Amino acid sequence: MVVHSAVPPGRNLPTHARDLVRMHEAVIGGSRPAVPPRPLVSRSWSRVLSLGLTADGMNARDSVPGDEVERRRHGSPLRHVIEDLRQVVGATSDSAHMLLVVTDADGIILWREGSSAVRRKADTLGFVEGSEWTESRVGTNAIGTALAEAAPIELLAGEHFEQNQHPWYCTASPIHDPRTGELLGVIDVSGPALTLHPAIGALVETGKRLAESELWRTHRQRLERLRQMAEPVLASGPALVVDEDGWVAHSVGVSAGERIAAPQAGQVVAVPGLGACLPEPIADGWLVRPADTARTVRLDLDLTPAPLLSLRAGDTGWRRPITRRHAEILVRLEKAGRDGLSAVALSHALYGDAEHLVTVRAEVSRLRRLLGAIVDTRPYRLAEGVRMTVHAGQ
Structure with missing residues (x-):
């Protein structure tokens, strides 16, 4: 599955971002928006509203302590591919405006990479290592919605449920264990809304495929070492x-x-x-x-x-x-x-x-x-x- 762009073909990014903010104001205020939300956004908002979250501000964050983050990192197969993911995002010309985030299957942020400026902006949202970035905690966002929809997601500006997230875009895709199909976590690239580029979705998809391919290669290498070691036992x-x-x-x-x-x-x-x-x-x-x-x-x-x-x-x-x-x-x-x-x-x-x-x-x-x-x-x-x-x- 590919990441579908949050910006319709031919639409001007700043104009569309403003329209999405107005859409959010209209829907949350109970009126009819000029630009209706996409179906996946409507589904997510319905889920979030049923949980009692508020849109005007920032909902209470939940996080795990640093030692728990380290324990989860150590137990995650994604620790073997995080350096490759850093290089994929770091190789882009716009990397200074991007934040790379990798979570586990629970939506807990385990790794976060980006320039100090964009990390400081993320800090104000509680978008930090150890934070749980699911819909039930922080509303509609690419990570939580990708987990809920079991699909890659890109959100822009007012498509986020919380108003404090409107200055951002976020693009995310679930990563699965290629051996078992088990969900391992989510790769996400986020940044200021008006820096969203059409290639961001392809970048996230490349990172996801790279991670799953590297996990499979590592798996085959381990099996080959085991085969060589055990061959004499199987005479x-x-x-x-x-x-x-x-x-x-x-x-x-x-x-x-x-x-x-x-x-x-x-x-x-x-x-x-x-x-x-x-x-x-x-x-x-x-x-x-x-x-x-x-x-x-x-x-x-x-x-x-x-x-x-x-x-x-x-x-x-x-x-x-x-x-x-x-x-x-x-x-x-x-x-x-x-x-x-x-x-x-x-x-x-x-x-x-x-x-x-x-x-x-x-x-x-x-x-x-x-x-x-x-x-x-x-x-x-x-x-x-x-x-x-x-x-x-x-």
Whole structure:
């Protein structure tokens, strides 16, 4: 998805910015504006107004302390790409008027880069490291609205809900983990409203793609190092070596796809083609070998108000609660059989439309972290050798 410009083609930037401020005054004042707000702005304002936020001034800010910011930075995969993002924005001729901000998935600002002048202006808004920049805290803004809409957003002047943000533009795009589809955070470029350039959206999109590409490259490098280290251990199969998230670095005697369920010490993991396996920790990953001669994996899904999933392969297995959404996905996949479901079809099945592809992919990713290769992709379906029985419950 690309960032759509906040300035319509052919419109003069200063004139349009003034019109947007008048639009804000009219809508908040209860009258009809000459320029109606864009649909995404209307949706956001409706959400913000329902939360009781005020438009005339600055709502109370919420932030986390410095040690929590450091903890979140250390735990974020985006720490590996922040220097690259700095270079992308710093290489532009207008970088002195820009503020680069990177948040985590909660909208907490973890990194902020820019000239001292633009940072001082941002300070007056509470647009600082550690601050939570979600719609529920600061109203309509590119970061919070990108999180709420699960899409790239550009806002200008009066499209911001708070009047104190009207002197600004902001352009933001969510960044996802290319391995799992999980939301990692948001990249945002902001600056004085009248310095907005048509290329800002492309700059943010470039930064987002660079981040996701670099994360994927780093992931492949880690798997290759794990493969080289573990190759002597896999002299005889069948067996797999996987990383801490279940991504397959090397396999002998079995084709298990790209990923299995994330291993945990002492817990049986089911791998189609291998059956029940007991992972053994090695260096930065796990050695996965069969714990039983049975190769068929059997699932029992009990649709109680709190769904329970049981897994059995031979004499070993486990039983654990799963979310109702994951239970519904499994039921849909079981009904689809070997034909499976595309992301679009699963979105229609779960939500009644094709507008929830990001949500669907994230939910399936979380389910695959639990079950691994038991759920195939392209299309989504239960893997070969997996049998599932659904019990309707009460």
